[in-house]
Amino acid sequence: MSVNMSYSENVRLALQSIVSNKLRTFLTALIIAIGIMALIGVLTSIDAIQSSLTNSFSSMGSNSFTIRNRGINVQIGGSGNRPKAFPAITYANAQAFKENYDFGATVSLNVNVTWGATVKYMENKTNPNIGVLGADENYLQTTGYKLSDGRNFTSQDIDNANPVVIIGQEVKTKLFKNNKKPVGEYITIGGVRFTIVGVLESKGSSAGFGSDKTCIIPISRGRMLMGGANPSFVITVMTNDPYKMDAAEGEAIATLRKVRSLNAKQSNDFEILKSDAVAQMLMQNLTYVTLGAIVIAFITLVGASIGLMNIMLVSVTERTREIGIRKAIGATPSVIRKQFLIEAIVICLLGGIAGVLLGITIGNLLALALGADFIIPWRWMFLGISVCIGVGMLSGYYPASKASKLDPVESLRYE
Template sequence: MPVSNNYKENVRVALQSVKSNKLRTLLTAAIIAIGLMALVGILTSIDAIKASLNSTFSRMGANSFTIRNRGGGIRFGGPGEQPKRHPSITFREAIAFKERFDYPATVSVNTFASQGATAKYGSEKTNPNINIIGGDREYITTGGYSLSSGRNFSKSEVDYGANVVIIGEEIKTRLFPNLNPVDRFILLGSNRYKVIGIFDKKGSGASFGGDKVCVVPLLKARQISTSSKPTYTITVMSTDSRQAEATIGEATALFRNIRGLSAGKDDNFEITKSDAIVQTLLENIKWVTIGAIVIAFVTLVGASIGLMNIMLVSVTERTREIGIRKAIGANPSLIRQQFLYEAIVICLIGGLAGIVLGILIGNVVAMALEASFIIPWMWMVVGVVLCIVVGIISGIYPASKASRLDPVEALRYE
């Protein structure tokens, strides 16, 4: 019998066996599907998170950095040195830096006035989770925002701390579902502000509450700050990405001078590049990736044990059939191939279902983060290869047992 005919015959017999034992096949395939769904789903979600983070911080530009009183170290538990806390950056120091920094760059100063405020308009109000940020005219640029309507602060509004505000998209949707909020007045706490602009949608999931923000003039934020010792953040965006490192050097030297640090003293402030936060987050996400792989591995080990047991039962149930096939000329190699193909077919059925479900789950996360649709080709290939490997490992012993059966004893089996 030609090799190609043997192959076709074994695949046909494997498919017939799968069809004749639908419930058993479904249960085994479901275990494999769950394992691969967990693997592909979590890894697709991680790819979506990475794409969303890179998109969010790329708006700020890879050539921007911040000067703050605490480093950008981000940790998700576990041992490790905590980020250093340095003296607060005062309003005087921040403004002095902005006025004296003459390197070609855009400089803005901002601070958190409140991180749990409620915005009200008429009978409508938001949840008490609104961030009130004080910023200058350059904050929109350095913060990665754009305006969907309205305008930026004027110079006089910033200089005199006027009661004006630019609101995030989510606040606009909540308070003004059918109205244009520009030139209307809202309450933030006990203060009344005129809405002069609305930020374009930024995505709160991807950008840490970017749509639940109210930006007021910096001087106004200083007046209403809920902190007894507010700290200010300075953001510098170099006009030439090739000069980014030189800009950081100039900024460091100037701020050391403003703080009166002598040559032998360490910096008592932190400079964080805009892409450093992304890199820190991505570094920690790798542990989630490892967790997904471990979950999938444990599930697939359980599935392979279950599949091996089912194949052994199948060999026992089909002992007489094996005897007949041997009697009419099938050699041990063909019998072994038949059962191996059957195990691989069952794995592929479960694997393909798991891959499809994993992609769907991962892209639900991508939609929530407003990332583009992701097709994880690499993980799809890995999933198919895993299915074939699991099928071979699970089927090799039952197939070998079937190929070694004595045809005479097999024909007499009841």
């Protein structure tokens, strides 16, 4: 009997044994399936959520950082020094940075015009809590804002300080009833008339503020509305490659220090804020959940492997005469060992395949319920099948070894 024939024969005999013991096989495979389902299900849902988070935070600027003026540095002690107020980042500073920063990144500028504007459209008006932001044509891209209707600013809008505006969803809902399209309509902000050219998608608000309560106007128009005020402008840099963030930050620091004429002994009078801190925290928490799922699945699979080993030992006892007959007609201990080992692996694979399919289904249903996308976790599928083969080999080795060592004469006498 060739090696190939022995494997084929062993698989056939394993399937025959499985068919003849349907209930026992089903219960064993079910335990395996539950363990694999728990593992694959949680890992699939976590992968889908991580993918969704990555996409979400990428669109929100996780590949970006913000440069702004440093706050007041309060010095505590008896030196008598007054708190140090760092100079604002002027429009000239911000514009010079944008023109001189050469890192293959997208740079946007913005400035807060006011947080307490009242916006009017005909007889409708908002509460005096609308934020007005002056921004350039790159602002939406670097911050991840998307338009539900209309267009972004053009370079002509910025150069000519055109009286155009992009409004948030809450402003739209408050001013325009009956689903009227706001694009092309005129509104007044602080008594100044603007033409609506775009509407932002809803992003929600935090602490009462957010894009839903925002009106974005060209930065040049915002400077005109602020008159003689000396605000500090904010610079946002978005890199194309997240792995180059550190290099991009270093280049940004060097560029702005040069723009602001700081010498080597002077510390930075500005600060850089990364926008991926929340994403990193969420990813870390998901890592803990992943570890917990692996531990739970491992415990379940240990129980399943013990149950499978017990069933295989019972199978060896029940088939003692069959083993004796096979040995009597020339089957070697190696062939007998392979037969029972393959039978254990086949049972594990049946349960594993069912567990993988159930796990992918349940994991994606959970992910979809949480707003994530559907994914096919190929690596977890291969992991699940590999684990099943490993469990089958570990659980089946001792019973298979015991079967291969049975004495053929004693086995034939067994009743």
